[in-house]
Amino acid sequence: MTENITGRTSSIKPVCKIPQRPPVFYATDKERFTILCPQMSPIHFSLLQNSFAEEGYHLDVLPEVDRDCVEEGLRYVNNDACYPAIVVVGQLIQALKSGRYHPDRTALLISQTCGGCRSTNYQAFLKIAVQKAGFLNTPIIPFNINLSSGRNSEGIQMTLPMIKKLIRIFLFGDLLMRLSNHCRPYETLPGSTETMLNTWMDYLKTGITQEKRFDITQHAAKIVKAFESLPLTGENSKPKVGVVGEVLLKYHQGANNHLVSIIEQEGGEAVVPDILDFALYCLTGDRFKTVFTRVPFFTRLRSAFLVRLLEYYRGKIRKVLKNSHRFVPSEHINHLAKQAKSVLSTCNQTGEGWLLTADMVEFMETGVPNVICVQPFGCLPNHITGKGVIKELKRRYRNVNITPIDFDPGTTEVNQLNRIKLMMAVANKNRLTAFPDGHG
């Protein structure tokens, strides 16, 4: 009799080697384990560590991705898997192999979106990779966007204080990203934006975790005021370039070959949408799904509650930004869904789905006609809602300048750079034609 992966016994001998079940991480193990978290967005994720520590978890956010991570990923994940999967698995295995962590006292955190595309399989990719690499006692913790990470006492237990801290982290991470991306291309004193960004990140690291009554409006107002005081030269004179696409590639500077820096070097201003939009897109999905399928009432209720809660808090920051003479606030998720609906069905919920289209429409509507769409090579969902709608957008709007850029382990950076340079040349030319005096 042999035991299969589901735990059932069978008299049939397996013909192929089935990966062994990795051990389970229970919340009670938190004292003994270090949890490795793959990097996704340096601003947001650097705020995470302290908040988890407050709850007794030793979370270690891995640093930037380099070429070795990708090579490591390719060693354990089939190269027909998505590029983000290769990057994430590679990062975690590289850390385990580095010798910095005891594999029996280290757990691996991986996000799980439970959608219709391959992101649902990231956990399985990682399970196989961990076994192949010989780390049989390393547990894997799946983390779901609906703030659950396992059943009963498995995984990370989301307490109310922790949820509150997570919301603050993403709200303020988005705010800092928005403010710094706007200021950096025009800074009078080179490096002043980065200095200000680091100052506020340090401030938030302790503020978010230690302040019992963390006043979002008050803190947001302080930060916005500080960034408004940064001396800038030629503000708003450069072409704005929106960045849309697959979530990891959009925010992870290591994975997207430092796209924001390239845009800035080429004379543009990068505009990157909020990470919270992605969480809200996943949560609102339950509402739109009911058109074709049945979604349990409790699931819909929970998602609707979380959307309201997130938008309620984001509304406070939006209010502060509306009063700013320098910065533009983000849009409500319902508004984005409405924008997407004018082009395609909001039932496109695989990958970045309708959010990708919504971001592009929103950019066109707000005077950002230049867009770079980053997508993993062979990512079918994002090719449909990204590349697939360009023709329609060109029909609707003037001067549309959208460049899709594919990423995979074999893509040459030179090729990507040439495409960005070409797009920037068109962006600069269009801007000069529209605003000959250089301001708009």
Ligand code: SF4
């Ligand atoms: S969205 Fe694309 S890249 Fe991401 S998991 Fe799905 S298929 Fe892969």
